[in-house]
Amino acid sequence: MSKQDQFRQVIEEGYTFEGASITLGGAMLDGECLTNALVRVPLETLNRHGLIAGATGSGKTKTLQIIAEQLSAEGVPSLLMDIKGDLSGIAVPSGGHPKIDDRHAQIGFPFEPGQSPVEFLSLSEEKGLRLRATVHEFGPVLFSKILGLNDTQSGITAVLFKYCDDNQMPLVDLEDFKKLLQYSTNEGKDEMESLYGLISTASVGAIMRRIVELEQQGADRFFGERSFDVEDLCRIDEEGKGMVSVLRLTDIQDRPKLFSTFMLQILAEIYATFPEEGDMDRPKLVLFIDEAHLVFEEASDALLDQIEVMVKLIRSKGVGLFFVTQNPADIPDDVLGQLGLKVQHALRAFTAKDRKAIKLAAQNYPESDYYDVAEVVTKLGIGEALVTALNEKGIPTPLAHTLLRAPQSRMDVLTEKEIDSIIRKSRIADKYNEEIDRESAHEILTAKIKAAQTEERQEELKSQQKKAAGTSTRRAQKSMFEKILNSPTTRQIGRTVARELTRGILGVLGVKKRR
The missing domain is CATH 1.20.5 (Single alpha-helices involved in coiled-coils or other helix-helix interfaces)
Incomplete structure (x- = not known):
């Protein structure tokens, strides 16, 4: 048996599954794509999380688009973090192209344009349904970790949350908490000390400065009502397709604290509200975190610990997480070790540091008789990647140099007019674009004073x-x-x-x- 036939047999055995799966592309050997040697991923293991990595321009975002639209076709909803603004095209069919047809002919199946049902969401000034959460929903522990507080400051935060609970004062936004801090060291100082003991003015000042820092990154727009219901991320349309929720974040790159705040809140909310699902034949929801280094770069040690815990536990809720970043080294080792599907696009070696990073990245993949991973990863073309997944028994599949299929949807940004049209058709737009300003801690304390x-x-x-x-x-x-x-x-x-x-x-x- 020739080397090529042996390789084809390895791919067919390693990537054939009993249950439903999605197709990423065709396996390659010695720079040639073997027709009908398809590289698939079983839906059953997509709640084991994944990584899409590679240098700028290597095709990471298009891979994300491919996976999300195929999940949608299989009835699996997803949430996409659109930081670069180039994922909106998933809402309309591709216009096609001869190069796309040629690529699919090499892989072994025809190209069919398609689209997915889309909901546009926003944390800031971008167009889309506004995502919000209340301070109370975070709770004292999570809120303290977001602010990066020490033990003393976290204790004060817990006391203030307790005071609001005891006195039926809703903590809705940051203005509520700031007013509470001021009250604890001024008009309410005697009351607080009689109930909970001495509260340090210096510690309260430190907490106030952390809140101001968070406000400077736009968090004052995130904290408030109406709170987003994570169940709305799990909708299926009339045709049985999973809803693709595109969170528009093009203006968020210089505000990593806000991005981390949102990510931790939504993971915590999903974990708290979704029931235990056990083994499922497909995920209930998949989250794609583009530019994932933004989550980890500015995160405190406590926040990183919380994210790692969420990654380990949330898969039992039927939820998969995909981190999209330039280098696997951007992801903490404890998180990286939890990722079942790995799609590695090209890495470029321009410096000694780059070459060292490539050697480390190569160690994240199974050994192969057909590839020198450290060498191949530097020679991958656009739309090519090294792929390994988990089969239905949780065993890693053989490493496959893969020519990726093209997205069925448009590989371009929608116009503002097209985005407006989709937002107008939303069935939940009125629900989340309504601004609510009920009596909360700020008004109650002001009236009390x-x-x-x-x-x-x-x-x-x-x-x-x-x-x-x-x-x-x-x-x-x-x-x-x-x-x-x-x-x-x-x-x-x-x-x-x-x-x-x-x-x-x-x-x-x-x-x-x-x-």
Whole structure:
């Protein structure tokens, strides 16, 4: 048997599954694509997470698009983080191209244009349904980790959350929490200390500065109502296709803190609300995190720990996570070790550091009798990748140099007019674009402070009135006495008394003198 026949047999055995699967492309050997040697991924293992890595321009985003649209066709909804703005085309069919037809002829099946049902979402000023969450939904532990607080500051945060729970004060947005911080060291200081002990003013100031930092990255627009219901990510359309939710984040690259905040919140919400699913024949939801290094670069150690825990546990909820980044080294080792499907596009070796990174990246893939991974990964063309997945028994499939199929949808950005048209057709747009401003902690504490100030002022006025009344009485008494003393009658009586008294004294003296 020739080397090529042996390789074809390895691919057929390694990538043939009993259950449903999606097709990524055709296997290649010695630079040639072997027709009908298809590289597939079983739907059953896509909740074991995945990695799509490669240098800029190597085709990572198109691979993401391929997987998402095939998942949609199989009835699996997904959430796509569109940081570069080039994923909106998944909503309309491809216009086709002779090069696409030629690629598919090499792989072994015809190209069929298609589209997926799309919902556009937004965290900021981008067009789309607004995603929000309340501070209360984060809870003290998660909120402290987002802010990167130390143990003392986290303790204060827990106390403030407890105070709001005990007093039925909703913590909706960052203004609520800032007002609560101010209250704890000013008007409510005595109350807080009597209930929970001394609260450090310095620690409160440090927390306030962290919140201001978060606000500077646009988080004030994220915290609020109406809170996004993660079940809305799991919708299926009338044709049985999974909804592709495209989160538009082109203006978020300089605000990694906001991106990390959103990612951690949505993972926590999914984990808290989705039931345990056990073994499923396909995922309930798949999340694609493009430019994943933005999640990890600015994350604190506590935040990284939380993300790692979520990655390990969330697959039992039927949820898959795909990290899309330039180099596998961008992903922490504990997370990288949890990723079942790996699609490695080309890496470029321009420096000694690059060559070292390539050697490390090659060690993430199974050994192969047909490829020198460290060498092949530098020679991959656009739309080619090294692929390994998990089969239905959880065993890694053989490493395959793969010529990837083309996306069935448009490989380009939609116009603003096309995006507006899709948003107008949304069935949940009215639900999430409605801004709600109910009474929360800020308004309750403001009213409480105002009432206390009013009561204090009233007590002060009463005290002033009493003092004024006492002074008035004394003045009245003094005035009456002065009137009596100054009256003509009083003066006349006084003169008579004085004269008679003088006479008496002189009379006595005169008698004594005569004797």
